[in-house]
Amino acid sequence: MALRDVKPTRSELINLKRKIKLSERGYNILKMKRDGLILEFFKVLDEARTTRGALEEKYGKAVGMIALSNTIEGTLALKSAALSVKEIPTIQLKSKNIMGVVVPEISSSKVKKGLLERGYGLLGTTSVMDETATSYEDLVEAIIRSAEIETTMKKLLDEIESTKRRVNALEFKVIPELTEARDFIKMRLDEMEREELFRLKKIKARTKG
Amino acid sequence: MEIAVIGGSEFVVGFRLAGIRKIYDAEDEEKLKRSVSTVMEDPDVGILVIYAKDMERLPARLRSTLENSIRPTVITIGAEEGGLSMRDRIKRSVGVDLWK
Numbered sequence: 001m002a003l004r005d006v007k008p009t010r011s012e013l014i015n016l017k018r019k020i021k022l023s024e025r026g027y028n029i030l031k032m033k034r035d036g037l038i039l040e041f042f043k044v045l046d047e048a049r050t051t052r053g054a055l056e057e058k059y060g061k062a063v064g065m066i067a068l069s070n071t072i073e074g075t076l077a078l079k080s081a082a083l084s085v086k087e088i089p090t091i092q093l094k095s096k097n098i099m100g101v102v103v104p105e106i107s108s109s110k111v112k113k114g115l116l117e118r119g120y121g122l123l124g125t126t127s128v129m130d131e132t133a134t135s136y137e138d139l140v141e142a143i144i145r146s147a148e149i150e151t152t153m154k155k156l157l158d159e160i161e162s163t164k165r166r167v168n169a170l171e172f173k174v175i176p177e178l179t180e181a182r183d184f185i186k187m188r189l190d191e192m193e194r195e196e197l198f199r200l201k202k203i204k205a206r207t208k209g
Numbered sequence: 210m211e212i213a214v215i216g217g218s219e220f221v222v223g224f225r226l227a228g229i230r231k232i233y234d235a236e237d238e239e240k241l242k243r244s245v246s247t248v249m250e251d252p253d254v255g256i257l258v259i260y261a262k263d264m265e266r267l268p269a270r271l272r273s274t275l276e277n278s279i280r281p282t283v284i285t286i287g288a289e290e291g292g293l294s295m296r297d298r299i300k301r302s303v304g305v306d307l308w309k
Contacts, residue, residue, distance in 0.1 A: 038303065041303070045299075045307060045308075048295070049308070055284075055286060056286070059286045059287060062223055063223075065223075066219070066222065066223045066226075070219075078222060078226075079222060079225075081226065082222050082223075082225035082226040083225065085225065085226060085227070085228045086228070087228050088211065088228050088229070088230050089211075089212065089227070089228050089229065090210060090211055091210050091211070091212065091255045091256065092210065093210060093255055093280075104279075104280075104282075106255065106256075111227065111228070113228070129226075132223065132226060133226045133227065135223075136223040136224060136226050136227035137227045137228075139223075139227070140212065140224070140227045140228075140229065143212070143256060143258055143284055143286070144212070144256065146284060147255075147256045147282040147284050148282075150282065150284065150295065151279050151282045153295065154277070154279060154295075154298065155279065157298045157299060157301075157302040157303075158302075160302045160303065161301065161302040164302070
C-alpha cells in the first residue's frame with residue numbers, strides 16, 4: 001500500500017489501527033507455530049540421521065551378501081530363487097498430525113520370513129542364499145522406517161519454510177507498511193487540526209478588529 | 210500398498226529375494242524415465258526405492274519431482290551422500306546446515 005493511496009480520514013485511521021492489531025496477533029501466533037515446528041523438526045532430525053546411517057550400513061551388507069551369493073550360487077540360480085519368492089511385503093499408510101502438518105505413519109506387513117516361507121527349495125540352495133535374503137529383508141525394513149521419517153521431515157520442512165515466509169512477510173512488510181500509513185494519517189489529521197485552529201484564530205481576530 | 214524398486218538388474222535381484230514384486234528396470238535412460246513415470250502414476254506404490262546413480266542420471270526436473278514427492282515417498286540408496294537433497298532442504302528452510 002503506497003502512502004499516496006491512503007486517505008487521511010478518521011475512519012481510515014480506526015480501520016488501520018484495527019488491522020495493525022490483527023496483524024500483530026497473527027504474527028505472534030505464527031511465530032509460535034514456527035518455533036513449535038522447529039522443535040518438532042529437531043526431534044525428527046536425530047531419528048532421521050540414525051535411520052539413514054542404519055540404512056546405508058544395511059545396504060552395504062546386503063550388497064556384499066548378494067555378491068557372495070552370485071559367486072557361490074551363480075547368477076541364474078540366484079535369479080530363479082528370487083523369482084520364486086511368493087510373499088509380498090505390503091505397507092499401510094496412516095496419517096498423523098503434528099501441529100497441523102499431516103504426516104504419514106507407515107506400518108508394514110511382515111517383511112521377515114522364515115526359511116520355509118521363502119518359496120525356493122532348501123535343498124537346491126546354500127545357506128548363503130538364506131543369509132542374502134535375510135539381509136535384504138532387513139534392508140527393506142530399514143527402508144520402510146526411513147521412508148516414514150524422511151517424509152515427515154520433508155513435510156515439516158515445507159511447513160517451516162512457508163510459515164517462516166509468512167512470519168517474515170508480516171514482520172518486515174505488512175506491519176511496517178500499516179504503521180507507516182497510520183503515522184501518516186495521524187500526522188495529516190494533526191496538521192489539519194492545527195490549520196483549523198489557526199484559521200479560527202484568524203477569523204476571530206478579524207471579527208474583533 | 211507396495212514398495213517399488215527401480216534399478217539395474219544386479220541392484221534389484223536382492224529386493225526380489227525379499228519378496229518385492231514391483232520391480233522396474235533401468236537399463237538405459239529411456240527405460241529409466243519410463244519406469245519412473247509408471248511408478249509415479251501407480252496409486253498402489255507407497256515407497257519407491259531408487260538406486261542413487263540412476264537418480265543422478267535423471268533429468269533435473271524429474272529428479273526434483275521425485276525429491277519432493279510424498280506419495281510415493283522416494284528413497285535413494287547406494288550413494289555416500291544419501292541425504293544430500295535433504296541437506297539442501299534443511300539449509301533452505303532452517304537456515305543452518307544441521308545434517309551431520
